[in-house]
Amino acid sequence: MLKIKNYINGKLVAPASKKYLDVYEPAAGKVYAQAADSDHRDVQKAVAAAQKAFPKWAALSVEERYHYLIEIANLITNNLDSLAKAESRDNGKPVWLAKKVDIPRASANFRFFATAIMQYASEAHEMAGGTINYTLRQPLGVVGCISPWNLPLYLFSWKIAPALAAGNTVVAKPSEITPLTAYLLGEICTQAKLPPGVLNILHGYGHKVGAAITKHAQIKAISFTGSTRVGAEIARVAAPMFKKLSLELGGKNPNIIFSDCNYKKMLDTTLRSSFANQGQICLCGSRIFVERPLYNRFKKDFVKQAQALKVGNPKHKDTNIGAIVSEQHLEKILSYIELAKAEGGKILCGGARVKLSGKLANGYYVRPTIIEGLLYDCRTNQEEIFGPVVTIMPFDTTEEVLHFANSTPYGLSATVWTENLTRAHVVAKKLDAGIVWINTWLKRDLRTPFGGMKQSGVGREGGWEALRFFTEPKNVCVDYGS
Ligand code: NAD
Numbered sequence: 001m002l003k004i005k006n007y008i009n010g011k012l013v014a015p016a017s018k019k020y021l022d023v024y025e026p027a028a029g030k031v032y033a034q035a036a037d038s039d040h041r042d043v044q045k046a047v048a049a050a051q052k053a054f055p056k057w058a059a060l061s062v063e064e065r066y067h068y069l070i071e072i073a074n075l076i077t078n079n080l081d082s083l084a085k086a087e088s089r090d091n092g093k094p095v096w097l098a099k100k101v102d103i104p105r106a107s108a109n110f111r112f113f114a115t116a117i118m119q120y121a122s123e124a125h126e127m128a129g130g131t132i133n134y135t136l137r138q139p140l141g142v143v144g145c146i147s148p149w150n151l152p153l154y155l156f157s158w159k160i161a162p163a164l165a166a167g168n169t170v171v172a173k174p175s176e177i178t179p180l181t182a183y184l185l186g187e188i189c190t191q192a193k194l195p196p197g198v199l200n201i202l203h204g205y206g207h208k209v210g211a212a213i214t215k216h217a218q219i220k221a222i223s224f225t226g227s228t229r230v231g232a233e234i235a236r237v238a239a240p241m242f243k244k245l246s247l248e249l250g251g252k253n254p255n256i257i258f259s260d261c262n263y264k265k266m267l268d269t270t271l272r273s274s275f276a277n278q279g280q281i282c283l284c285g286s287r288i289f290v291e292r293p294l295y296n297r298f299k300k301d302f303v304k305q306a307q308a309l310k311v312g313n314p315k316h317k318d319t320n321i322g323a324i325v326s327e328q329h330l331e332k333i334l335s336y337i338e339l340a341k342a343e344g345g346k347i348l349c350g351g352a353r354v355k356l357s358g359k360l361a362n363g364y365y366v367r368p369t370i371i372e373g374l375l376y377d378c379r380t381n382q383e384e385i386f387g388p389v390v391t392i393m394p395f396d397t398t399e400e401v402l403h404f405a406n407s408t409p410y411g412l413s414a415t416v417w418t419e420n421l422t423r424a425h426v427v428a429k430k431l432d433a434g435i436v437w438i439n440t441w442l443k444r445d446l447r448t449p450f451g452g453m454k455q456s457g458v459g460r461e462g463g464w465e466a467l468r469f470f471t472e473p474k475n476v477c478v479d480y481g482s
Contacts, residue, residue: 004035004179004203006042007186009049010196016041021176021204026092026323027314029362035179038204040212043171046200047218050142050169053197058139058167062117065165069114071192072185076107076153079188083153083181090180091152092323092364093277094314102154106181109157112446113466117165120467130481137471139167140220140244144213146206146234148226149175149325150280150386156182159223160199162466171200171219173210175226177326179203206230214238221470224248225282228384228410228455235458246459246469248282248451250384251412254405255285255441256395256427259294261417262439267298271305273415273441275368278324279388283413283435283442287381288392289401295394299372302392303348306368311354321388323363330364333387337369340380345371345391376404384410398427406432411453415441434460 003020005012020034036042057065076083083106084099093102122135145159156174163170174182186201202209210230214222214237221244224234228249238245255273257266273285290298314322324330330353337351350369355361369389374380381391395401405414413435416427428436434452437443444450447463459469 001031002033004033004183006036006038006046006203007183007189007199007201008042008046009200010190010194012186013045015039015204016045023090023177023179024326025089026325027089027363028359029327029364032089033180035176035183036203038202038209040209042202042204043209043212043216046171046202047142047216049197050171050200051218053195054139054141054169057164057169057195057198060167062120065167066114066118068192068194069110069161069165072188072194073107073110073114075188075191076103076110076185079184080104083184086180086184087152087178088314088322090178091149092314092325094316094319094322096317096319097277097322102151105151106153106157108446109154109161113161113165116162116463116467120166120464122473131477131479133475133477136474136476137166137468138474140470140472141168142219143168143170143221143223143470144216144219145170145172146210146213146222146224146226147172147174149178150277150282152178153181153185155225156185158461159225162461163223163470164199166467166470168470169198169200171202171213171216173202173204173206173213176203176205211237215241217241220244222246223461223469231457244469246451246461247457248461249412249455249457250386250410251282251452251456252287252382252384252408252410253283253285253413253415253433254431255288255415256401256405256417257288257290257294257298258416258418258420258423259291260419261294262419265439266417267301267305269415269441270302271309274390275306275309275321275388276442278321278366279368279390280325280386281442285413285415285441286385286390287376287405288390289395289404290392291401292394292396295392299348299392303370306370307349309368311365311367312356313360321365321368323365324387325364327364329387330366333366333385333389336380336383336385336387336389337371340371340374340389340391343374343378343380345380346373347371348392350388376407382408398423402427402430406430409455412456413437413452
């Protein structure tokens, strides 16, 4: 059975504990690999390697760092098929989706930040009387990157690439539920001849190795994507240590549909924004508010199209919905469907586990589920479910829907469908969300600020925001007056 070891100082090494965790293939519900059960001793080794590598890596020219990162991007692209299959096996998502979205995006992340660092400039401020201030933006040192299971290599690389581009060395941890492509990234770094210690990848539980990364005194910043609960725990530990923190957390995103929308585009996109990646994208719109005159038409068409989605083998090209990532997460989703029923919700379609046959009989599958009849402020509409489950609700006025949309503790993203330009701008401005899509969903320009407000996080990733996060600004004031 495949043993997923740590990647420390350029080498694959066994964890100090000599123990391994089971890694499941969600499509079949069976163990297919084992990942290192790392702890503070492995973090210690990784930090020592990263500290040793830091001065040389930070002193490289941006062109030299660019070449390493571009080489990694190219190797990811060259291994598109095998990485997509690995991602699908580990996570349960359809292979075609990993091939179209996850792996190309991981490559794009390295490519984007390789080129961004070549354009990164700092400011100068001149004062009267012969004084100039200039800002140095220097790498922080060793930084920690911790990522979740829903978009494994995509989100892992979204943190690592800017950290490395800016001249930091990294200790990174993927989710213990989906460690495979992070492990393969270690092999790619070896092929790219990335100097030892520049990137170190540790596997294992969050409460052990993740917590040890967070509290290590020599780790200067933590970039974390995951649940709000764990984000709060990381902030509790790291904030009093004065570490820089970037927290990308949970969401409960509204999808607001006005009657004057482009109906076909809205319907096709809403199907994706509800159920893509089994609804396990932090940006999925799980609360769908529909202006009353359109409600019945939308409900009929949306349910019909959701029922037509094929839940099945992630390896098949015609599968729309693959497996849920783990048995534990499947149970969580099913428990929320029961909660919705108890709160008075009516299940319009789905609502149950799907049993496939043969080798996939024990896999974790849920049919796309649409629920109506719930109030905007019930638990089902306030708590993150993170699965192929959405609620639909009618609304009458713009003020009312803004109140519904902004009622949760979260503020990650929102989608608005309208052809009325004035309304689009007014609603976008008033929504509590870090990202607002008008008449589209999940269109991402990597230069834009990415992140959430309220309990969806602190800080922004993407473009200059990420490079600013991973550097320390230092003002130098020079008086050259006589
Ligand atoms: P999670 O918070 O359980 O785990 C995320 C990572 O943190 C994992 O690597 C885990 O091992 C680690 N971890 C757990 N406990 C830790 C601790 N005490 N100290 C340090 N690290 C620890 O999240 P998950 O279940 O893997 O992912 C799903 C969540 O991620 C959802 O809430 C989803 O909304 C969120 N998410 C947010 C974004 C975003 O950009 N805002 C993107 C994707 C996913």
